[in-house]
Amino acid sequence: MRIVIATGLYPPEIGGPATYTALMETALPTLGHVVTVVPFSRVRAQPKIIRHIVYTRNLIRAARDADIILALDTVSVGLPSLVCAWITHTKLVVRVPGDYAWEQGRQRFGVRESLEDFQKRSHNPLVMFLQYIQALVVTQAAQVIVPSTFMAHLVQRWGVPHERITTIESSIEPLPETIIPHAVVAGVTIVSVGRLVPWKGFKELIDAVAAEGHWRLVIIGEGPQREELERYATTRDMRARVHFAGALPREEMLSWVKAADVFVLYSEYEGLSHVLVEAMALGSLVVVSDIPGNRAVVSHDADGTLVPVHQVAALTAAIQGMLAHPQKDVVRAAARKRANDFSIEVTVRKVAELLNSVCAS
Numbered sequence: 001m002r003i004v005i006a007t008g009l010y011p012p013e014i015g016g017p018a019t020y021t022a023l024m025e026t027a028l029p030t031l032g033h034v035v036t037v038v039p040f041s042r043v044r045a046q047p048k049i050i051r052h053i054v055y056t057r058n059l060i061r062a063a064r065d066a067d068i069i070l071a072l073d074t075v076s077v078g079l080p081s082l083v084c085a086w087i088t089h090t091k092l093v094v095r096v097p098g099d100y101a102w103e104q105g106r107q108r109f110g111v112r113e114s115l116e117d118f119q120k121r122s123h124n125p126l127v128m129f130l131q132y133i134q135a136l137v138v139t140q141a142a143q144v145i146v147p148s149t150f151m152a153h154l155v156q157r158w159g160v161p162h163e164r165i166t167t168i169e170s171s172i173e174p175l176p177e178t179i180i181p182h183a184v185v186a187g188v189t190i191v192s193v194g195r196l197v198p199w200k201g202f203k204e205l206i207d208a209v210a211a212e213g214h215w216r217l218v219i220i221g222e223g224p225q226r227e228e229l230e231r232y233a234t235t236r237d238m239r240a241r242v243h244f245a246g247a248l249p250r251e252e253m254l255s256w257v258k259a260a261d262v263f264v265l266y267s268e269y270e271g272l273s274h275v276l277v278e279a280m281a282l283g284s285l286v287v288v289s290d291i292p293g294n295r296a297v298v299s300h301d302a303d304g305t306l307v308p309v310h311q312v313a314a315l316t317a318a319i320q321g322m323l324a325h326p327q328k329d330v331v332r333a334a335a336r337k338r339a340n341d342f343s344i345e346v347t348v349r350k351v352a353e354l355l356n357s358v359c360a361s
Contacts, residue, residue: 010039150292196223
């Protein structure tokens with residue numbers, strides 16, 4: 001089977017779609033498939049609108065002899081993939097890692113609602129246009145892949161019948177054999193990883209760390225909110241205790257995670273976080289927001305701690321509780337065991353089986 005993967009993010013960029021693309025690009029050929037990746041990053045420097053036209057042209061060229069297109073988001077590459085599928089008469093499968101309209105609304109258009117509340121209300125015309133585009137793309141796809149039951153319910157709201165939705169949990173590639181913990185200064189080191197965007201909760205994490213004078217925070221990742229977060233850390237008199245490490249190679253990122261006294265992921269939304277599973281595979285003590293995507297990975301008080309969103313005092317208390325946990329080794333062992341459930345072999349096999357069934361239909 002000849003597969004074209006359309007992706008918005010691609011290594012060395014970070015984020016779930018970049019990690020997922022790299023996994024599929026490496027693993028699917030071991031099952032006998034031919035994979036061509038078309039990254040949006042190659043056209044991102046072009047002017048708006050033009051970049052999407054050029055990207056669509058690139059997809060059409062790649063898909064001329066393809067059996068199937070796998071698009072890894074619903075708008076930036078999803079819409080060009082749909083146009084390409086129409087022109088080349090190639091079957092389309094779309095993976096939905098999150099609500100693109102909500103993410104853009106939070107980042108650019110003043111949306112403040114939670115992901116669930118966002119679905120119930122009307123918004124400005126630009127946000128509603130993005131909602132229309134992503135609904136068009138998923139309803140026209142032969143199959144839609146989602147990483148969690150929560151996302152499956154969300155996509156059904158967009159008009160996709162349940163029989164065209166397949167839940168396939170994300171997985172992580174095997175960890176390097178030896179991860180050497182990064183050198184850290186004295187005191188408590190808190191590490192968090194993610195794109196620097198509003199729904200990742202970094203401002204609240206800075207507030208939580210500010211409550212304890214001997215805690216330091218390392219934030220790994222890049223994104224449009226970086227300058228704002230750096231200014232915010234300064235206003236909280238936290239600039240000396242918050243290290244913005246930027247985007248790092250995977251092994252260096254994992255070395256920071258392994259060095260952490262506690263790994264924190266305090267986002268408002270996650271489909272299923274690769275870095276959370278990686279942190280647990282390293283045996284990290286994890287404190288995460290109590291949202292559907294994280295509940296699918298972490299069992300409260302067993303292999304990590306779940307904390308309600310937008311409750312800074314509760315987040316500080318949860319980190320304190322984890323640092324003082326009387327059975328840390330038990331929690332670490334449980335985290336490692338849970339991470340074993342996210343096998344790349346299982347994920348790739350399920351994706352390959354789904355693509356094969358679409359091609360055969």
